[in-house]
Amino acid sequence: MADRKFTPAEAAQRKHDRKRLWIQAGFAALFNGYAAGFAKGKIFTGPAKGVCVPVLNCYSCPGALGACPIGSLQAVAGGKGRSVSFYILGVLMLFGLVFGRLLCGFACPFGWIQDLLSRIPVRRKKVPERIDRPARKLKYVALAAVLVLPAAVSAIKGSAASPYFCKYLCPAGTLEGGIPLLLANANLRAMAGALFTWKALVLAACLAGALFIPRCFCRYLCPLGAFYSLFNRFALYRLTLDRSSCIGCGKCEEVCPMAVRVTQELECSGECIRCGKCKAVCPAGAIENKKIF
Amino acid sequence: MEEKRTLQLRIVVLAVAAAFLAIGLLRGEFSDVLAKAMRICLECIGIG
Numbered sequence: 001m002a003d004r005k006f007t008p009a010e011a012a013q014r015k016h017d018r019k020r021l022w023i024q025a026g027f028a029a030l031f032n033g034y035a036a037g038f039a040k041g042k043i044f045t046g047p048a049k050g051v052c053v054p055v056l057n058c059y060s061c062p063g064a065l066g067a068c069p070i071g072s073l074q075a076v077a078g079g080k081g082r083s084v085s086f087y088i089l090g091v092l093m094l095f096g097l098v099f100g101r102l103l104c105g106f107a108c109p110f111g112w113i114q115d116l117l118s119r120i121p122v123r124r125k126k127v128p129e130r131i132d133r134p135a136r137k138l139k140y141v142a143l144a145a146v147l148v149l150p151a152a153v154s155a156i157k158g159s160a161a162s163p164y165f166c167k168y169l170c171p172a173g174t175l176e177g178g179i180p181l182l183l184a185n186a187n188l189r190a191m192a193g194a195l196f197t198w199k200a201l202v203l204a205a206c207l208a209g210a211l212f213i214p215r216c217f218c219r220y221l222c223p224l225g226a227f228y229s230l231f232n233r234f235a236l237y238r239l240t241l242d243r244s245s246c247i248g249c250g251k252c253e254e255v256c257p258m259a260v261r262v263t264q265e266l267e268c269s270g271e272c273i274r275c276g277k278c279k280a281v282c283p284a285g286a287i288e289n290k291k292i293f
Numbered sequence: 294m295e296e297k298r299t300l301q302l303r304i305v306v307l308a309v310a311a312a313f314l315a316i317g318l319l320r321g322e323f324s325d326v327l328a329k330a331m332r333i334c335l336e337c338i339g340i341g
Contacts (some may be wrong), residue, residue, distance in 0.1 A: 043331075043333055045331040047327065049327055049330040049331050050323045050324070050326050050327030050330060052326065058334075058337055058338075059329075059330040059334065059337070060333050060334045060337045060338050064330075066330075067326050067327075067329075067330040068330075068337075071329070071330075071334060071337055072326045072329065072330070075325070075326070075329040075334075076322055076325050076326065076329075079325065079329075082320070082322070082325070085317060085322050085325075085326070086313040086314070086316040086317035086320065086322065087313070087314060087317025087318055087320075087322035087323060087326065088317070088322070088326070089310075089313050089317070090310045090311065090312070090313030090314030090315075090316075090317055091310075091314060093306060093309065093310035093313065094307075094310045094311075094314070096306075097303060097306050097307060097310060162336050162341075163334070163336055163337065166334065166336055166337040167336035167337070167339075167341075170337065173334075173337040173338055173339070174338065174339055177333075177334070177337055177338040178337075178338035178339045178340075181333065181338055182338075188333075188338075188340060191335075191340045192339070192340055193340075195339050195340065195341075196338075196339035196340060198339070199338075199339035200339070231306070234299045234302050234303055234306075236303070
């Protein structure tokens, strides 16, 4: 059977996708570089673990070298004596200011997993805008819950509160932390019960969702994506559309995994993860990186 | 005009972020995060 011939735009997009997947794999390895942890069923406990990584990466992953910002925000707020973590918020604001959601597109390990799933050839249907647009607001509810709920419950109860997002919703914790630890550690395996079953179902739903709706979790549920989206409009690194060069072919909107209306809202969208697919596929070269400096 | 407002916004966010980071580190939040991250979070992995 003859190989399928790709148009120049398709070939450029495939080349860009491959390059980006390798960069994502590199970041996943960097953030989870403690390989011995996977074999021992234990987590890394060095001082680097106090350093907040700028992506959703569970600190109970056996390989994790740093702290997950969402877990840390809840752990500090839900502990005694503090209602908010200025340290984590400061780190996230700095990263948001410089990169916006570029980190979602290039550095997040769970985003990488979703991108790998979206390469599996299945029939995908576009989510109707009347459902898609309101559903995207769910992630802001998740962010509000992360910022407010542990602190509020802790204040009411007078004792430490759970990290509720991690406990009931975070699929990254189950995939990166729960499954590897349970596979390697019999004591933990014996403790798994109904909560683990629930979290495994949430993970399965997110992975199945990502198969049919690219970046499903990032679009609708990720509180960190919601946080960074607040900075997207004025972040130093941005993509811009030169409207005078745009030929209106719509290829950019066809390939966008976040279903951004590129020709209308690229610069002001909180959803753009700067993955660069639109830039790679644009036959007119109308989309450019806005340089940081 | 738009560029100027964006620049002003960036400067304000940078100042707030730097202040938050400094306050957090001075309050000893790094140790809080380290203490939490050094132990397996049973809730995060779906056990606790």
